[in-house]
Amino acid sequence: MxxxxxxxxxxxxxxxxxxxxLFGMPLVQVLLFGFAITNEIRDARVAVVDAVPDVVTKDLRNKLFASGYFTGGDILAGQHEIDERFRQGDVKMVVVFEPEFAQKLERGENPVVQLIADASDPNAAKLLVNYATGIINGYNRSLGTYPPQAVIAEPRMMYNPSLKGVYMFVPGIITILLMLVSAMMTSISxxxxxxxxxxxxxxxxxxxxxxxxLGKVTPYVVLSFINAVSILLMSYYVFGVPVKGSLLLLLAESILFILLALSLGIFISTVANNQQTAMMLSMFALMLPTILLSGFIFPIENMPAVLQWISLLMPPRWFIFIIKSIMLKGAGLTYFWKETLILTAMTGVFILAxxxxxxxxxx
Amino acid sequence: MPEVSITGEGVGKSYGTTTALKSLDFTVNKGEVFGFIGPDGAGKTTLFRILTTLLLPGSGKVRVEGYDVVKDYRILRRILGYMPGRFSLYHDLSVEENLRFFAGIFGVDVRENYHLVKDIYGQIEPFAKRKAGKLSGGMKQKLALSCALIHEPVVLVLDEPTTGVDAVSRREFWEMLMRLKTGGITIVVSTPYMDEAMRCDRVALMQQGNIMTTGTPQSITAAFPHKIYRIKGSAALNILSLTRKMKHIRSAELFGDAVHISTENTDQAPTAAEISQYLSAQGLGRHIISEAVAGIEDCFIDLMKQPDRHV
Structure with a gap:
């Protein structure tokens, strides 16, 4: 032994x-997801239609463009140019102020700011509109004179108040990497x-x-564990992703997931007779479901019922839930003992098999 | 009666519709070097995998040192030393790491058992730090043999140990086996090289999943029923085609740069002088013809040609 x-x-x-x-991949993935691949939007080009500029519209424009979300601020000659600019593709949203904006406001009427977004990328469009709405609502409240609305929605983003994408990605990356390193490497070896x-x-x-x-698996348990710890360290120091819950619990759950992935890897190798097959099987049977069906990128709630059922069988789904709960919500074992139990059972089944x-x- | 180490009774094996082994019977005595001789595809590797408990025999029974290869595989795996056809070494590990690993999985200590492999391992020890993948064929073979011997096996099973190894290393290897034999270990070896058969105590000639004959190499060659002539000349292929056209010639085969022909056992069969005359008459230049003693290869080809062997 x-x-x-x-x-x-x-x-x-x-x-x-x-x-x-083993060691290059975690670094590259964390940095890639942290810096390059992000679903946050910054510095989107936005144009403005402001036929009769006045104090209020200028003030609003300043607020919008000072937010950091938007740049540009080209003034278009009129609505007819909007289509043209969208087709050119550089402008993602146009803010249209109706004429006599300030006067209407003073008269107690409700002037309208129209937000027209390029929804060929629906998620980006939605985000831009949300950002802009938020800024305009804020301006409303600061005016005070503006008649209060009957019902005001007061959103608060818990656990990730600034909606940082990296909070979302770190648990996903840890999961993917542990799966990849543990399952693929053992099955190949x-x-x-x-x-x-x-x-x-x-x-x-x-x-x-x-x-x-056991001889095959032990080195990978050790190395995967080192991997998980280094990803956590990197995300903490480089991206400031917190670990709100118990670090010990997080590491223990990671080890459980590593064992699960390893037993999957061994299981694959009992079927595959050469490295190529082992690799393909790990890729298609493990990697793709991990990425697509675990809720890492695509929300499980939006999937068709069949896929939701299948996702129940995906170990990463449970692990991502656990790891998010610990890292972002600071939850304890009482909160996800069921998921832990599911992972333990899956590990047992695969080891026995x-x-x-x-x-x-x-x- | 010598003590028996391995017995096979009606050993057969098929993969789907192809039959690898038909129904083999054989006995290997304790302490002898027993050779399974035959070309690729004769079924040697399949047979050896059955002997080493790696494959289940499709039919029949095999006992090694009294243990059944199916039921008692756990015990057998302790007392067998096995060297598969490809030298199964870890190419990214060094020479000494390989040896240490194989000692480790058998739970023995390299230092304690060093005397067992000293003779062989000593030759590659200067390269102890070199990666196994960077060794020459002969050195790989020595390392693989050392790894197979380090746990003091009772029976050593070597599947084509000299394939892909140069002539000098092949001879050295057989000398090593001869020395090992003096220690009392039973050695089962397979080879496609007929000349190596003479080194074995007893051999089984194999062809298409059959054992054609078994016995000492001497008894097999002595039993060869025909006269053999060896012809050496500058145009061996010409000699071959010319002699094949002669009457009462059973076979003409190329052996290296010479042609071996065997004649029928009749009074009309040509003598050496008559063959030589015939060849000269056909315009063949200088050649030497002499009566030869049958080798294993002559016997092998002869047995192969007997029609009842092609069932």
């Missing part, structure tokens, strides 16, 4: 590709033994299946 584990570590440390996946013929020699030795599996399916012979 000891020799086996040492051997596995040597395999990993001597293989440039393994090392890159077992398949490699089969491909190289060394499995034959391992089988004609007193090693029990459980020893072979892989030990049973592990072939003690070649055919």
């Amino acid at each position: 000891k020799r086996f584990i040492i051997k596995e570590f040597l395999h990993i440390f001597r293989d440039v590709r393994s090392m890159l996946i 077992i398949a490699r033994e089969k491909e190289a013929g060394t499995m034959e020699v391992l089988l004609v030795s007193p090693l029990k299946p459980i020893s072979i599996i 892989s030990i049973r399916k592990f072939k003690i012979r070649l055919d």
Whole structure:
């Protein structure tokens, strides 16, 4: 056993590709998702139709463009230009003030600010309109003179008040990486033994299946754990993502998820006879569902019922829920013991299945 | 009666519709070097995988050291030393790391058991830090053998250990096996090289999943029923085609740069002088013809040609 584990570590440390996946990938992914791939919008180009500028419209425009969300501020000659500018593609939203804005306001009438957004990217359009509405509502309240509305919605974004995308991505990245490193790497490394013929020699030795599996898995438990910790550290220090709940609990749940992913990897390798198959299976059976069906990118609530059912079977779904609860909400085990139990059961099933399916012979 | 190490009774194996082994019977005695000789596809590897508990026999029974390969596989996996056809080493591990690993999985200590492999491992020890993948074929073979021996196996199973290895290393390898044999270990070896058969105590000639004959190499060659002539000349292919046209010639085969022809056992069969005359008459230049003693390869080809072997 000891020799086996040492051997596995040597395999990993001597293989440039393994090392890159293990240690390069987390770095790149976190930085990529944190900096480059983001669903926040900053500096969107916005144009303005303001036929008769006055104090109020100027004031509103200043407020809009000082927010940091919008840039540009080109004044269009009239509504007829809007279509043209959208087609050119540089302007994402146009703010239209009706004429005699200030006068109407003084007379107690309700002047209208029209927000026209390019909804060919619906999410971006919605976000822009929301930002702008928020700023205009704020201006309303600051006026005071403006007759109060009967019902005022007062939104408050809990757990992520500034709606930072990185809060959302860090749990997802940890999940994806643990899945990738643990499942794919173990399944490939077992398949490699089969491909190289060394499995034959391992089988004609007193090693029990459980020893072979444990020997394979142990190094990856350690390395994946180091990985998870480094992602957490990086997201804390670079992006300021907090860990509100118990760090210990978070790490313990991570280990549980690592074990689950590893047992999945072993299970895959009992089916795959070469590295290529192992890789394809891990990719399609694990990676894609992890990304698509776990709620990491696409909200589960919006999926068709069938996919929602399938997503129940996806281990990442439960793990992402747990990890978000701990990191962002500071929740404790009482809050997600059910999810933890589901993960534990899944791990048990896969470990048992892989030990049973592990072939003690070649055919 | 010598003590028996391995017995096979009616051992068969098929993969789907292809039959790899038909129904083999054989015994290997304790302490002998037993060779399974045959070309690729004869079923040697399948048979060896059954011997080493890696495959279940489709039919029949195999016992190794008294243990059944199906039921007692756990015990057998402790006492077998197995070297698969491809040298199954970890190419990214160094020579000594490989040896240490294989000692480790058998729960033995390299230092304690070093005497077992000293003779062989000593030759590659200067390269202990080199990666196994960077070794030459002969060195890989020595390392693989050391790894198979480090746990003091009772039976050593070597599947084509000399394939892909240069001539010098092949000879060295057989010398190593001869020395190992003096320690009393039973060695089962397979090879497609007929010349290596003579090194074995006993051999089984295999062809298309059958054992054609079993015995000491000497008894097999002595049983060869025909006269053999060896012809050496500058145009071996010409000799081949010319002699094949002669009457009462059973076979003419190319052996390296010479042609072996065997004649029928009749009075009309041509003598050496008559063959030589014929060849000269057909315009063939200088050649030497001599009567030869049948080798294993002659026997093999002869057995292969017997029609009842192609069932």
